[in-house]
Amino acid sequence: MRAVRWHGRRDVRFETVADAPPPGPRQVRLAVDWCGLCGTDLLEYQAGPIEIPTGEHPVTGRTAPVILGHEVSGRITDVGEDVAGGLAPGELVALNALIPCGDCAICRSGAYHRCPDFGHIGMSADGGLAELLTVPAQMVVRAPAGLDPAVAALAEPFAVAWHLVRRLEPPPDRRVLIVGAGSIGLATALILRAEGHRVTVADVGDERLAVPAALELGTRRADLDPPAGFADLTVDATGTGPGFALACAATRPGGTVGLAGLPGAPVPFDVADAAKRELTLVGSMSHRTTADLRPALAFLARHTDQAAALITGRVRLADTVPLGLDVLAGAERGRHIKILVTPGGTR
Numbered sequence: 001m002r003a004v005r006w007h008g009r010r011d012v013r014f015e016t017v018a019d020a021p022p023p024g025p026r027q028v029r030l031a032v033d034w035c036g037l038c039g040t041d042l043l044e045y046q047a048g049p050i051e052i053p054t055g056e057h058p059v060t061g062r063t064a065p066v067i068l069g070h071e072v073s074g075r076i077t078d079v080g081e082d083v084a085g086g087l088a089p090g091e092l093v094a095l096n097a098l099i100p101c102g103d104c105a106i107c108r109s110g111a112y113h114r115c116p117d118f119g120h121i122g123m124s125a126d127g128g129l130a131e132l133l134t135v136p137a138q139m140v141v142r143a144p145a146g147l148d149p150a151v152a153a154l155a156e157p158f159a160v161a162w163h164l165v166r167r168l169e170p171p172p173d174r175r176v177l178i179v180g181a182g183s184i185g186l187a188t189a190l191i192l193r194a195e196g197h198r199v200t201v202a203d204v205g206d207e208r209l210a211v212p213a214a215l216e217l218g219t220r221r222a223d224l225d226p227p228a229g230f231a232d233l234t235v236d237a238t239g240t241g242p243g244f245a246l247a248c249a250a251t252r253p254g255g256t257v258g259l260a261g262l263p264g265a266p267v268p269f270d271v272a273d274a275a276k277r278e279l280t281l282v283g284s285m286s287h288r289t290t291a292d293l294r295p296a297l298a299f300l301a302r303h304t305d306q307a308a309a310l311i312t313g314r315v316r317l318a319d320t321v322p323l324g325l326d327v328l329a330g331a332e333r334g335r336h337i338k339i340l341v342t343p344g345g346t347r
């Protein structure tokens with residue numbers, strides 16, 4: 001099959017590899033419809049390996065090269081033995097990308113998204129930038145009937161946003177500031193707005209705020225400095241020190257700051273200020289299949305047009321690097337929220 005594999009920093013290749021294997025027990029195989037490119041894919045391309053294992057991964061046993069891609073929609077082609085839930089060939093599904101160890105005390109408690117050893121498809125195991133993908137059936141959620149497969153590929157970022165919103169669970173009618181107009185920030189904004197909150201989005205770049213989905217949400221440039229204490233609830237979806245500082249400063253005394261970004265290094269934080277203003281910091285990591293991915297797909301079915309506005313590019317698998325990763329790394333990056341890749345027609 002054709003696939004896009006990470007071999008090294010700045011060395012991602014469109015190439016022919018062995019087909020994804022037929023599904024074993026409790027596994028299914030998919031024909032990939034769409035796979036979203038994510039900030040983490042870009043980071044692995046530009047600065048990796050970060051999560052991609054160069055020695056054997058403790059859970060998956062894999063090492064580079066690996067097929068990238070973890071934001072996947074596809075149709076089931078084959079179902080292994082002992083698959084629960086009646087999954088059948090032809091069904092459109094989306095995936096939870098996490099591969100927890102399943103064995104540690106945290107996994108056994110059910111909070112497998114906090115497993116210290118977890119891997120991800122598309123990083124520590126082969127992912128969805130390929131024609132075929134074999135995964136554990138428990139990672140798979142059936143898409144609601146009639147959902148556009150391209151929109152279904154947004155399920156992973158929306159599940160991450162859904163998990164964050166459920167971690168925050170704000171009281172009704174909050175004034176919310178989202179810092180970071182990427183896919184996680186805007187998905188979080190769409191969910192919170194649909195739940196009746198007054199949402200503003202800030203970002204550091206102008207271009208991204210000109211993207212229709214961002215404009216429609218009511219946007220504000222970060223360098224305009226939202227007034228201090230502007231929001232009951234803020235979210236840092238930039239994963240940067242300045243983004244986090246902006247979120248903290250914009251939060252009213254007694255308010256809450258949601259942590260959706262993952263800065264690559266420790267960032268400064270004014271503990272005394274946070275203590276005096278009694279801020280609550282809420283961390284959020286990835287998502288769970290039943291609690292988050294399933295309702296995220298239902299949300300996408302109810303809000304398909306708004307979610308589809310996050311899709312700013314569609315490219316063929318063969319063009320993943322020149323028209324996908326290189327665009328996201330280049331001068332045009334601010335014009336994009338989500339570029340989707342399809343292997344359709346490459347075989």
Ligand SMILES: [Zn+2]
Nearest residue numbers: 038039040071
């Ligand atoms: Zn992602």
Ligand SMILES: [Zn+2]
Nearest residue numbers: 101104107115
């Ligand atoms: Zn574990």
